[in-house]
Structures are given as structure tokens and as C-alpha cells.
Amino acid sequence: MAFFYEFFAGGGMVREALGPTWNCLLSNDFCQKKADAYIANWGDAELVVEDISKLKIPVAFPRADLAWASFPCQDLSLAGNGAGLSGEKSSAFWGFVKVMKRLKRRGDQPRLICVENVVGTLTSGDGKDFSLIVDALTSLGYLVGAVVIDSVHFVPQSRPRLFIVAASSEIELPPEITSGGPSAAWHPASILRAYNSLHEKQRDRWVWWNLSEPNQPVPRLIDVVECDPIGVKWHEPDYTSKLMQFMDSNNRRKVMGAQASGKLNVGGVYIRTRNGVPRAEVRFDGIAGCLRTPSGGSSRQTLLFVQGETIRSRLLSPREAARLMGLPDSYKLPERYNDAYHLAGDGVVVPVVQHLSRQVFEPIILANLADHNLQEVA
Structure with a gap:
């Protein structure tokens, strides 16, 4: 069994994606409406509704294999206000870093970190914000790499997102999940420009993640619409x-x-x-x-x-929005239209996270943690 934290958890879409072979130690979000959706689907045993800057993780927890952080995008988005990581919303990233520093001091830092946000993160502040994120992670002792994945390869929705994956320098990286250079499939020109603008010490800590391309059939928009929609x-x-x-x-x-x-x-x-x-x-x-x-x-x-x-x-409809995020129809949505649409529009696409997990997270864990019971993952 692998262990994870889900920060900025929303309705728990990362938890849905990782599945039963991953054990959630803690989930955190500041928004009570999202927390209500999380509780409706997963219960409240692991959930802490709190500003991440005030969050404390119990010492009794086992060390997490993965910390996931989909921090707010409003100040990084190309359609946003340009405030970047110093903005009112996106500055929550520093609250996440504060938690990671606290875990490092007590020897409990996660083996892997995944930071997810909009592609505008690469160019926000003329690239300075991306550099700050990389610097924060490498300063914690991680090797860092990034990929852009468009959900259109998995669901009928165009939704490119940036995934910054960091691995502890203390663990072994299986050779098949890294490459000597960028891949056209996952490393567009925006990542290459961001990488080239990094300082030499940051580039020395860089990893080019090597993912296989998905080959499963993707449904069309007409395949996910409801004949008798509810809520609209x-x-x-x-x-x-x-x-x-x-x-x-x-x-x-x-x-x-x-x-x-x-x-x-x-x-x-x-x-x-x-x-x-x-x-x-x-x-x-x-x-x-x-x-x-x-x-x-x-x-x-x-x-x-x-x-x-x-x-x-x-x-x-709310259910159609959920399907476009790769959520199963068994997932319980908020009753109010805006709450349901907001939950979906602010989330992560489930099969994208699954792809990252199978291609990167799980191979690393299997290569390093013989004491973990991950036969089902393998």
C-alpha cells in the first residue's frame, strides 16, 4: 500500500484517480463547499478544512510516498491578474512549501511531490514564478522535472495542464521513466523556454520525465452528453x-x-x-x-x-462536466449547479492523474520500497 497527501483537494479527484492501492493519510482544502463534496464521496476521516498556512500534520502518520498539490491558479492564469505567486490566491503555494519544510525537518518529507497548475505558470512573471517553484522544490532536496499533459488524450475536453514532478534525491529512479532530453509529446516549446531560463544549479537538478503516449480510445463529446439532463x-x-x-x-x-x-x-x-x-x-x-x-x-x-x-x-449539465473530468457517474455531485460546475472546473482530470501514476509514481515506488505491498499496483 502506498501513502499520499492531497493538498488543495477539492472534491478528491486525485484520490479517485489513484484508487484503492493508495492510502490517503490526509486531505486538505480551505473551501467548505468543496469539502462537503469531498465528504459526500470519501467521508471526513482524513479531511482537514483549514488554510494550508496553518495546517499541521500529525507526527503519528507514516511517511507519505506522494504529496499532491493543485494550488490555486487565478494569479498564474493567462486570463488572470498577473500577480503570480505573490497574488492573494496562488501565494497558497508557499503554505504548501511551509508544510513540506516542516516534514523535512522531522525526517518525514514525501518521496515524491506533484505540483499541478495551468500552463501559464511557465510564463508567469516572465518565467520567474516557475523558477521560484523549481527552486523551492530543489532546495527541499528534490530532483525536478515538468510535463504538459492535455486531457484531450483521455477525455473529450481540451485542457492542457502543467505537472511538476519532484523526486527525492535519496531514491532510485528507474531508467525507463527518464530520458536524456525532452520529448515532443510532453515537453512543448513553453517548457523548453522555461527550462532554458533556469539557473545552472536548477538545471543540474532537472529530470526529463519519460512517459509513454496513451493508446486507449477517447470518447467524443456526443458520447458523454445526457439525453435527459438533470440540473439544466x-x-x-x-x-x-x-x-x-x-x-x-x-x-x-x-x-x-x-x-x-x-x-x-x-x-x-x-x-x-x-x-x-x-x-x-x-x-x-x-x-x-x-x-x-x-x-x-x-x-x-x-x-x-x-x-x-x-x-x-x-x-x-453538472454530470456532463463531471464526465469531461473523467469522473464516474457514481461520483456524488453538489446539488446546486454552480457548486457542481465549479467543483469540476477547478479539478484535475482523473485519467490524466492515473497516467502519471502508472508511468512515473508507481514505477519509482516499486523500485525503491520493497517493504510496500504494491503487488496490486504492479
Whole structure:
């Protein structure tokens, strides 16, 4: 059995991904609404609802194999305020570092750390914020590497995210999970630029993680939509007509192409404001746009159902949002629409975490911890 901490746990999507062969020692989140969702699915035995800067981990716990931290992205996002790691939300990263330092002092630091956030982390503050994260982890005694994984390889949602994986320098890294240089699949130009901007001492502690590419079939957007959705209603025809009016000629041509096929086509729509004018952008490639936490209403994703002359629209349902995050239908969602959508839009995609675990975490643990009962993982 492997042990983990889940910081900024939300509804426990990392716990869902790691599965029963991983034992959660502690989960932590500051938001009570997310904590309520966590409790509904996992109970409250391991959950501590507290500001991470005030969090204390009991000495009685066994040493964790993994500490996961999906800290707030608002100040790092390309659509955010640019405050970076000094911002009100994203500065919570330093609370996580404080906890890791405390564990190191008592000899209990986790063997692995995974820090997850938006890809904008690589360029925030002209790269300074990424450098600060790497420096914080290497100063704790870790080797550090990063990959960008787009959930589109696993679920019908375009959602690229940055995963910074750190391994204790005291443990052995199986040779098959590292490489001598970057991979086109997991190390885009943004990572290469961020790596090249690091100080020499930071680059000396860098690891190029080597993951296999997924080969399982990926469902399409039409495969995850509900026939009789719960929690949302179909828009009135006037609203759907207005939605079409918000589209430019390029997006209207996409709708016309969907109509011409004669088949049922489902597209994802976002309404964005350009120069004070609302614009609707639609895609019919079988992939939903990236889920975002709802703010005001403009960031809620709309679905457009097109079949011949019939065009209908409605918001994405909570269950559909959960499916786009790879959550099973057995996962219990909050009753209020905004709470459920926020929980999904603020979470991590389950099969992405599973892929990281199988490709990196579990091989490291199996190579180093003969006393762990990980036959089921193997």
C-alpha cells in the first residue's frame, strides 16, 4: 500500500484517480463547499478544512510516498491578474512549501511531490514564478522535472495542464521513466523556454520525465452528453437565435456544415466579450472547450445540438462536466449547479492523474520500497 497527501483537494479527484492501492493519510482544502463534496464521496476521516498556512500534520502518520498539490491558479492564469505567486490566491503555494519544510525537518518529507497548475505558470512573471517553484522544490532536496499533459488524450475536453514532478534525491529512479532530453509529446516549446531560463544549479537538478503516449480510445463529446439532463433546461428558441447572432461568419459556417451532414452534431460554445461585444465561438470536432470555474455566466460552457434545420442549445449539465473530468457517474455531485460546475472546473482530470501514476509514481515506488505491498499496483 502506498501513502499520499492531497493538498488543495477539492472534491478528491486525485484520490479517485489513484484508487484503492493508495492510502490517503490526509486531505486538505480551505473551501467548505468543496469539502462537503469531498465528504459526500470519501467521508471526513482524513479531511482537514483549514488554510494550508496553518495546517499541521500529525507526527503519528507514516511517511507519505506522494504529496499532491493543485494550488490555486487565478494569479498564474493567462486570463488572470498577473500577480503570480505573490497574488492573494496562488501565494497558497508557499503554505504548501511551509508544510513540506516542516516534514523535512522531522525526517518525514514525501518521496515524491506533484505540483499541478495551468500552463501559464511557465510564463508567469516572465518565467520567474516557475523558477521560484523549481527552486523551492530543489532546495527541499528534490530532483525536478515538468510535463504538459492535455486531457484531450483521455477525455473529450481540451485542457492542457502543467505537472511538476519532484523526486527525492535519496531514491532510485528507474531508467525507463527518464530520458536524456525532452520529448515532443510532453515537453512543448513553453517548457523548453522555461527550462532554458533556469539557473545552472536548477538545471543540474532537472529530470526529463519519460512517459509513454496513451493508446486507449477517447470518447467524443456526443458520447458523454445526457439525453435527459438533470440540473439544466433547454434554452428558449429566442435565446438560441441570439446565440447564433453572436457568431461571426466563420462560426456560422461551422453550424451550416453541421446542418449539412444531416446527422446529430453536438458542439461546445463559449461566449466571450471582444471589444465590448459578445461573441459566440463553437467547435464541432467532438471535443469540449476547457471547463472553467463559472464567473458571472460567460464562462459556463453551452452545448449546441444541430440536426438538419433543428438547432437547440442548453448549458452543459453538472454530470456532463463531471464526465469531461473523467469522473464516474457514481461520483456524488453538489446539488446546486454552480457548486457542481465549479467543483469540476477547478479539478484535475482523473485519467490524466492515473497516467502519471502508472508511468512515473508507481514505477519509482516499486523500485525503491520493497517493504510496500504494491503487488496490486504492479
